[in-house]
Amino acid sequence: MAAVNKKTSRSIYEVARAAGVSSSTVSRVLGGRAELVASATRERVMAAAQTLGYRPNRMARGLATGRSNIVGVLVHDIRNRQLAQVLRGIDQAARQLGILTMLCNTDYDAARATEYLAMLDDHQVAGVVLTGQDYAGKGDGSRFKEQIERMTGRGIVAVGVGESTSQALRVSLHNRRLGRQLADHLLDLGHRRFAFVRVEPSLRALDNRERGFRDAVAARGLPADRVVIRSATRSLAGGAAAAVELLDSGVDFTAVVGATDEIAAGCHLGLTRRGIHVPQDVSIAGWGDSEMSDLLGHRLTTVETPMFQLGVGAIHLLVQALDGSPRRRHVVVDAELVVGESTGPAPARPTKRRDGFRLAAQINGR
Amino acid sequence: MAAVNKKTSRSIYEVARAAGVSSSTVSRVLGGRAELVASATRERVMAAAQTLGYRPNRMARGLATGRSNIVGVLVHDIRNRQLAQVLRGIDQAARQLGILTMLCNTDYDAARATEYLAMLDDHQVAGVVLTGQDYAGKGDGSRFKEQIERMTGRGIVAVGVGESTSQALRVSLHNRRLGRQLADHLLDLGHRRFAFVRVEPSLRALDNRERGFRDAVAARGLPADRVVIRSATRSLAGGAAAAVELLDSGVDFTAVVGATDEIAAGCHLGLTRRGIHVPQDVSIAGWGDSEMSDLLGHRLTTVETPMFQLGVGAIHLLVQALDGSPRRRHVVVDAELVVGESTGPAPARPTKRRDGFRLAAQINGR
DNA sequence: CTGTTAGCGCGTTCAT
DNA sequence: ATGAACGCGCTAACAG
Numbered sequence: 175m176a177a178v179n180k181k182t183s184r185s186i187y188e189v190a191r192a193a194g195v196s197s198s199t200v201s202r203v204l205g206g207r208a209e210l211v212a213s214a215t216r217e218r219v220m221a222a223a224q225t226l227g228y229r230p231n232r233m234a235r236g237l238a239t240g241r242s243n244i245v246g247v248l249v250h251d252i253r254n255r256q257l258a259q260v261l262r263g264i265d266q267a268a269r270q271l272g273i274l275t276m277l278c279n280t281d282y283d284a285a286r287a288t289e290y291l292a293m294l295d296d297h298q299v300a301g302v303v304l305t306g307q308d309y310a311g312k313g314d315g316s317r318f319k320e321q322i323e324r325m326t327g328r329g330i331v332a333v334g335v336g337e338s339t340s341q342a343l344r345v346s347l348h349n350r351r352l353g354r355q356l357a358d359h360l361l362d363l364g365h366r367r368f369a370f371v372r373v374e375p376s377l378r379a380l381d382n383r384e385r386g387f388r389d390a391v392a393a394r395g396l397p398a399d400r401v402v403i404r405s406a407t408r409s410l411a412g413g414a415a416a417a418v419e420l421l422d423s424g425v426d427f428t429a430v431v432g433a434t435d436e437i438a439a440g441c442h443l444g445l446t447r448r449g450i451h452v453p454q455d456v457s458i459a460g461w462g463d464s465e466m467s468d469l470l471g472h473r474l475t476t477v478e479t480p481m482f483q484l485g486v487g488a489i490h491l492l493v494q495a496l497d498g499s500p501r502r503r504h505v506v507v508d509a510e511l512v513v514g515e516s517t518g519p520a521p522a523r524p525t526k527r528r529d530g531f532r533l534a535a536q537i538n539g540r
Numbered sequence: 541m542a543a544v545n546k547k548t549s550r551s552i553y554e555v556a557r558a559a560g561v562s563s564s565t566v567s568r569v570l571g572g573r574a575e576l577v578a579s580a581t582r583e584r585v586m587a588a589a590q591t592l593g594y595r596p597n598r599m600a601r602g603l604a605t606g607r608s609n610i611v612g613v614l615v616h617d618i619r620n621r622q623l624a625q626v627l628r629g630i631d632q633a634a635r636q637l638g639i640l641t642m643l644c645n646t647d648y649d650a651a652r653a654t655e656y657l658a659m660l661d662d663h664q665v666a667g668v669v670l671t672g673q674d675y676a677g678k679g680d681g682s683r684f685k686e687q688i689e690r691m692t693g694r695g696i697v698a699v700g701v702g703e704s705t706s707q708a709l710r711v712s713l714h715n716r717r718l719g720r721q722l723a724d725h726l727l728d729l730g731h732r733r734f735a736f737v738r739v740e741p742s743l744r745a746l747d748n749r750e751r752g753f754r755d756a757v758a759a760r761g762l763p764a765d766r767v768v769i770r771s772a773t774r775s776l777a778g779g780a781a782a783a784v785e786l787l788d789s790g791v792d793f794t795a796v797v798g799a800t801d802e803i804a805a806g807c808h809l810g811l812t813r814r815g816i817h818v819p820q821d822v823s824i825a826g827w828g829d830s831e832m833s834d835l836l837g838h839r840l841t842t843v844e845t846p847m848f849q850l851g852v853g854a855i856h857l858l859v860q861a862l863d864g865s866p867r868r869r870h871v872v873v874d875a876e877l878v879v880g881e882s883t884g885p886a887p888a889r890p891t892k893r894r895d896g897f898r899l900a901a902q903i904n905g906r
Numbered sequence: 907c908t909g910t911t912a913g914c915g916c917g918t919t920c921a922t
Numbered sequence: 923a924t925g926a927a928c929g930c931g932c933t934a935a936c937a938g
Binding site for chain 3: 195196197198199202210211212215234236237238239240
């Protein structure tokens with residue numbers, strides 16, 4: 175180590191001397207037990223701390239209490255857009271509570287996640303937030319689970335985010351309900367024939383959207399085959415390809431639903447390139463906030479998934495569990511349908527106009 | 541506090557007893573001073589630690605040494621896509637070095653950033669990584685700077701990431717060089733009339749791209765007005781609007797360059813919607829990895845900005861500075877031109893074909 | 907209500 | 923090459 179660290183930070187002893195009290199009293203005032211101290215001395219201590227610029231040494235406190243004010247956050251892939259919103263929510267809620275967060279990118283690797291957990295454990299974290307699907311399953315997955323249990327057994331709180339987690343404490347959307355929401359919107363517009371584009375590989379949360387969607391369609395007394403299912407790779411190109419394939423295979427539909435926003439936007443692009451007008455010919459809808467709306471030329475109708483609130487909820491749930499029992503073990507965050515310009519009334523004649531499509535496609539290229 | 545924390549973690553004392561040595565010896569072996577211990581006893585200690593499942597208490601170590609193995613990372617907005625890549629690089633490099641990172645989202649707020657710095661300081665962080673532009677300028681900005689100096693004065697290392705930072709230790713791209721790279725590519729293809737779309741508000745790094753671009757054009761003996769400058773808001777829509785405006789104002793150009801990938805993609809969309817063929821009529825290029833390539837139907841030509849390496853470099857620079865002097869105080873990461881399908885030879889007749897455009901636009905709508 | 911005392915787990919002299 | 927002793931800054935009994 176090179177630099178010589180001049181000691182400049184104040185300790186409670188210096189504050190104690192300045193205030194004419196003992197270090198315990200200072201500890202009480204500055205460490206959360208302020209109500210045990212006479213208000214007169216309390217003021218004196220706080221004033222002294224203020225003028226000295228006292229700052230608590232978190233390491234010392236952590237050593238003494240066996241707990242830090244740090245929360246670990248495990249993510250599969252930090253590049254995920256939805257995740258970024260969750261992290262903002264976590265950041266805001268944590269900051270307001272004086273908590274710092276350690277971000278751990280696991281790349282879906284259970285072994286790496288387990289190692290990260292151990293490191294967080296070494297740092298006496300108060301809790302961990304587990305975003306996305308579980309690491310369960312394989313050999314490393316079970317060791318991950320063991321590590322979690324070892325930690326929770328010692329009072330560390332683990333909160334899962336999303337519907338694909340088996341954590342006892344979790345915060346998530348109600349994707350099945352969201353599925354119903356979107357279906358009802360389209361049904362109310364008169365649509366009766368749908369194409370639903372899944373993603374492959376899927377996630378439990380996305381499967382639930384599909385289930386909810388089919389639930390709602392069935393609830394109107396429509397046969398199950400009114401919802402044609404397709405799979406796409408999770409990208410704009412995947413969505414576009416699926417949409418084009420739907421056209422080419424002669425499937426009958428007036429509305430396309432993408433399991434994610436990206437898929438929906440891809441479908442939009444694919445259809446538009448074939449000269450189909452949205453929403454006059456076909457309505458399109460999806461889930462999740464669409465920053466790609468302006469790419470499409472107009473706003474996509476979506477069920478807005480409040481990922482930010484998911485993050486906030488995770489921290490709040492964690493803190494609640496930390497001091498006592500949380501009010502609920504499973505927090506569900508509500509979502510809201512945002513009607514854009516990609517959905518409209520079902521066309522009067524729901525049959526396909528293949529020739530018109532072909533012509534437009536020719537002009538438009540590709 | 542509710543949960544009773546059964547003490548289950550091992551201390552060096554238990555390892556010491558199991559190995560039949562003193563705690564000092566264990567500390568030396570497990571704390572980096574292993575070479576001071578006879579290899580025989582060293583083995584014994586390591587074996588004991590292994591079987592006991594010993595894990596060092598980071599809080600205790602931090603208290604004793606006045607330093608943790610934590611690095612703070614300040615970001616303006618965690619949703620930024622480039623940033624996500626940087627964070628992955630930071631995560632990987634840090635993990636391999638046994639370092640944990642604390643992520644702090646500041647929302648461009650100097651006061652919030654300063655508060656975060658103080659919190660990190662309380663945690664005895666080894667260093668901080670400052671991404672993006674400085675928080676300097678306003679009143680809060682100067683307090684931010686003071687806080688940084690206070691910390692660096694105590695041996696905490698601060699590393700800036702990007703060209704818009706004034707940190708002594710920094711890692712960045714050489715955006716001016718990147719600007720020249722792209723210009724040379726287009727010049728080699730025969731282009732002589734360019735439109736350069738800036739973003740508003742701009743950043744120093746982006747300004748440098750523009751400067752480099754103009755440098756290279758001038759270096760070929762072309763007059764400055766061969767590069768027409770436009771500004772756009774930083775979005776696909778902004779890029780599209782700028783491109784359309786260029787068309788409508790009758791500017792003469794065979795190649796469009798966007799200061800960012802998003803802008804370039806937006807220009808692509810705007811031109812394509814007007815029926816312009818890329819790259820037959822107009823070439824388009826930008827900087828940064830384009831995940832929107834598939835949205836455009838083909839790959840954009842870009843200078844790939846290796847943001848991941850920027851993150852890796854930041855951590856490496858930080859640890860170098862931590863134990864001794866870094867080899868360089870300013871690390872420049874190289875970028876590579878990736879030629880996609882959006883650039884091609886300049887059209888033989890560089891004049892505008894306004895009528896053709898109008899016709900295509902009419903057919904294509906919007 | 908406040909002060910005294912004793913650790914928390916580890917690094918680090920200083921002896922040996 | 924190893925061990926004994928002390929301190930890092932703070933919290934948490936226990937007295938008073």
